Amino acid sequence: MEIPFAESYKIKMVEPIFRSTREQREKWIKQAKFNLFNLKSEQVYIDLLTDSGTGAMSHNQWAALMTGDESYAGSSSYYNLKNVIKEILGFDYFLPTHQGRAAENVLFSVLVKDGNVVPGNSHFDTTKGHIEFRKAKAIDCTIDEAFDTESLHPFKGNIDLEKLEAVYSSFHREEIPMVIVTLTCNTSGGQPVSIENLKAVHHLSKKYGIPVVFDSARFAENAWFIKEREPGYKDKSIREIVAEMFSYADAMTMSSKKDGIVNIGGFMAMNDEKLYKEASVFNIMYEGFNTYGGMAGRDMNALAIGLDEITSGAYLENRIQQVAYLGYQLIGWGIPVQKPIGGHAVFIDAKHFLEHVPKEEYIAQTLAIELYLEAGVRGVEVGTLLADRDPATHKNRYPKLEMLRLAIPRRTYTNNHMDVVAVALKNIWEKRDKIKHGFKISNEAPIMRHFSVELEKVD
Numbered sequence: 189m190e191i192p193f194a195e196s197y198k199i200k201m202v203e204p205i206f207r208s209t210r211e212q213r214e215k216w217i218k219q220a221k222f223n224l225f226n227l228k229s230e231q232v233y234i235d236l237l238t239d240s241g242t243g244a245m246s247h248n249q250w251a252a253l254m255t256g257d258e259s260y261a262g263s264s265s266y267y268n269l270k271n272v273i274k275e276i277l278g279f280d281y282f283l284p285t286h287q288g289r290a291a292e293n294v295l296f297s298v299l300v301k302d303g304n305v306v307p308g309n310s311h312f313d314t315t316k317g318h319i320e321f322r323k324a325k326a327i328d329c330t331i332d333e334a335f336d337t338e339s340l341h342p343f344k345g346n347i348d349l350e351k352l353e354a355v356y357s358s359f360h361r362e363e364i365p366m367v368i369v370t371l372t373c374n375t376s377g378g379q380p381v382s383i384e385n386l387k388a389v390h391h392l393s394k395k396y397g398i399p400v401v402f403d404s405a406r407f408a409e410n411a412w413f414i415k416e417r418e419p420g421y422k423d424k425s426i427r428e429i430v431a432e433m434f435s436y437a438d439a440m441t442m443s444s445k446k447d448g449i450v451n452i453g454g455f456m457a458m459n460d461e462k463l464y465k466e467a468s469v470f471n472i473m474y475e476g477f478n479t480y481g482g483m484a485g486r487d488m489n490a491l492a493i494g495l496d497e498i499t500s501g502a503y504l505e506n507r508i509q510q511v512a513y514l515g516y517q518l519i520g521w522g523i524p525v526q527k528p529i530g531g532h533a534v535f536i537d538a539k540h541f542l543e544h545v546p547k548e549e550y551i552a553q554t555l556a557i558e559l560y561l562e563a564g565v566r567g568v569e570v571g572t573l574l575a576d577r578d579p580a581t582h583k584n585r586y587p588k589l590e591m592l593r594l595a596i597p598r599r600t601y602t603n604n605h606m607d608v609v610a611v612a613l614k615n616i617w618e619k620r621d622k623i624k625h626g627f628k629i630s631n632e633a634p635i636m637r638h639f640s641v642e643l644e645k646v647d
Contacts, residue, residue, distance in 0.1 A: 378530020
C-alpha cells in the first residue's frame with residue numbers, strides 16, 4: 189500500500205475557537221448590518237474571509253522576529269529582505285510598505301494620472317480602487333474562459349492578447365501607464381497565469397513601450413500551477429519558475445500577507461532606478477523612511493524567511509492540496525464552483541447556487557450570510573458589492589461572475605474544519621429553492637463599499 193500524503197509540519201501552538209448557536213449568529217449578523225466584515229472575530233467559528241495575514245508563521249519566522257533591527261535608517265533587517273528579494277525575484281530596488289494596497293498607492297502615485305487607462309486581468313478590488321480614485325479606468329482583458337466556471341482551462345488567469353492589443357492600439361502611449369498582471373488572479377477565482385502568457389504579454393507590451401507590473405500576492409501558488417500544468421516545467425524547481433516569471437516584469441507590488449506568510453507587510457520592487465527614486469518620494473510621505481517603510485524590522489525579518497519557505501520545501505504541496513480537498517468535496521455533491529480549483533480559495537458560483545435570488549439583491553452576499561448562519565463560517569462576496577458602482581453612471585456594475593470566496597488561511601485549519609465548511613454548504617444546497625430573496629443597501633461608501641456597506645433584508 190502506498191504511504192498516504194500528510195502535512196509537512198506539526199502543530200506547536202493552538203488557539204481556541206468558539207462554536208456559537210444559530211440563535212446567537214442571527215443576532216450578531218443583524219447587529220453587523222448583514223456585513224460579514226463587521227462581525228467580531230470571536231463571533232466566527234471558521235474564518236475564511238481572507239487568507240491575507242491570517243496564516244500561521246513557522247518557528248523560524250517567530251525566531252526571526254527576535255533578531256529584528258528596529259533602526260530608523262539603515263536597518264540590517266531591510267538589507268536582509270532586500271537580498272532575499274534580489275535572490276528570489278530578481279529586482280535590484282525595493283521599497284517596504286505596511287501592506288499591498290500601500291504599495292499600490294505609492295507606485296500608482298507615480299504612474300497613474302487622470303484620464304489614464306490600465307489594462308489587466310480582472311483587477312483586484314484595491315487595485316481598481318486606486319486606479320479609479322485617480323480618475324483613471326481599469327480595463328479587464330482576461331480570457332473569456334475565465335467566466336465559464338465549468339471550463340477546465342488550466343490558466344484562467346491569462347490575459348487575452350487580442351483584447352490587450354485592442355487597448356494598446358486605441359489609446360496614446362502616454363494614456364497607458366502600465367499593464368497589471370495579477371498572480372494568481374484572485375477575482376476570477378484564484379486562477380493562475382501561464383509562463384507562455386506572461387512572456388507574450390511582456391513581448392507585446394515592449395512593442396508598445398508599456399511597462400508590465402505584477403500584482404504578486406500569490407506568485408508562489410502561481411508557480412506551483414505552472415509546474416503542475418504547463419508543458420516543459422514539471423522538472424523545474426519553484427525557484428527556477430519564479431525567476432522566469434519575474435523576468436517578464438518591469439515592476440511588482442506585493443501584499444506579503446499572502447505568499448509571504450506574515451501577518452503584516454508589503455513592498456514594491458523594480459529594476460528602474462528612476463522609478464525607484466520617484467516612488468521613494470511618495471513612500472517617505474505615506475509610509476516611512478525607505479529602509480523601513482511601513483514595516484518593523486522584525487516583520488521584515490519574518491518576511492525574508494517566509495519568502496524562502498514558500499519557494500522551497502513541501503509547503504506549496506500542502507497548501508494547494510488542502511484547498512483542493514474542500515473544492516472536490518463540493519464538486520462531488522454537485523455544488524457549482526469555479527473549476528479548476530484555484531490556489532488560495534474555493535469560489536462558489538452563487539448565480540447557479542441561488543438561482544431564485546434577483547441579481548439586484550446581491551446573490552453572493554446572500555449566500556455568504558446563509559453560510560454564516562448555518563455553521564458560523566465567514567466567507568466573502570466577490571460579486572456585485574465588490575464590483576462597486578460605475579464612476580460615471582453611479583449604477584451597480586454586475587460582473588460576469590458572482591462568487592462566494594472561501595479563502596483558506598495558510599497552515600491554520602485542519603481538514604476536519606474543511607469538512608464542516610463542506611457539510612454546511614451541502615445543507616444550504618439542499619434547501620436552496622427556499623431562498624428567494626436577498627438584501628438591499630441602506631448605507632454605502634462612495635468607493636470600495638463592500639468593506640463597510642450596511643444592508644437590510646428584502647422581504
